[in-house]
Amino acid sequence: MDAASGIRTTRVVVVEKDQLLQRLLVEWLEAAGYQVRAFSSCTDIAGAAPDLVIADVYMPRQGGCDKLGLVRSAWPAAPLIAISGQFSGQLQGESLAAREMGAKRIIAKPFARETLLSAVRELT
Numbered sequence: 001m002d003a004a005s006g007i008r009t010t011r012v013v014v015v016e017k018d019q020l021l022q023r024l025l026v027e028w029l030e031a032a033g034y035q036v037r038a039f040s041s042c043t044d045i046a047g048a049a050p051d052l053v054i055a056d057v058y059m060p061r062q063g064g065c066d067k068l069g070l071v072r073s074a075w076p077a078a079p080l081i082a083i084s085g086q087f088s089g090q091l092q093g094e095s096l097a098a099r100e101m102g103a104k105r106i107i108a109k110p111f112a113r114e115t116l117l118s119a120v121r122e123l124t
Contacts, residue, residue: 009035010124013078015042015055015071025054028113029120042070052124054081054116057103072102079123081116085109 012034016022022038029036039045042055053071071080082103105119 009033010052011035011037011048011050012120012124013045013050013053013075014038015040015045015053015067016083017041017056021056025116028116032117032120034120034124042067042074045071045074049075050078052081052120053078054083054120057082057084068102079104081119081123082106083109083111083116 010033012029014022014025014029014036016025016038017040019040022040026036026038037047037050053075055067055071057067068080068082071078080103082105084106085108104123107115107119
């Protein structure tokens with residue numbers, strides 16, 4: 001909750017190994033009014049349950065489905081947006097592939113700021 005306004009701030013967790021992209025995602029989300037925590041890997045995730053998780057599902061030495069499983073077990077109720085350079089543009093949005101991975105949305109990299117923010121608004 002924002003102490004000044006009394007309005008609850010939406011909490012978003014970003015799990016992204018690439019530090020440059022991680023900082024960009026945090027910047028976009030914070031500029032849009034979200035409270036953001038960022039982690040470099042799923043083994044580092046901790047803390048209170050967020051309202052939404054955005055996770056890169058392809059990282060060296062950590063399989064995408066295994067990674068999403070860690071996120072799901074840490075925060076089972078939080079909607080999940082999976083992002084990856086391994087996705088094709090045809091998998092964008094809500095799809096069977098997303099549901100099978102435990103994600104509400106999948107977004108192929110590279111993506112535009114508005115693509116991400118639109119998905120975040122839809123799920124929060």
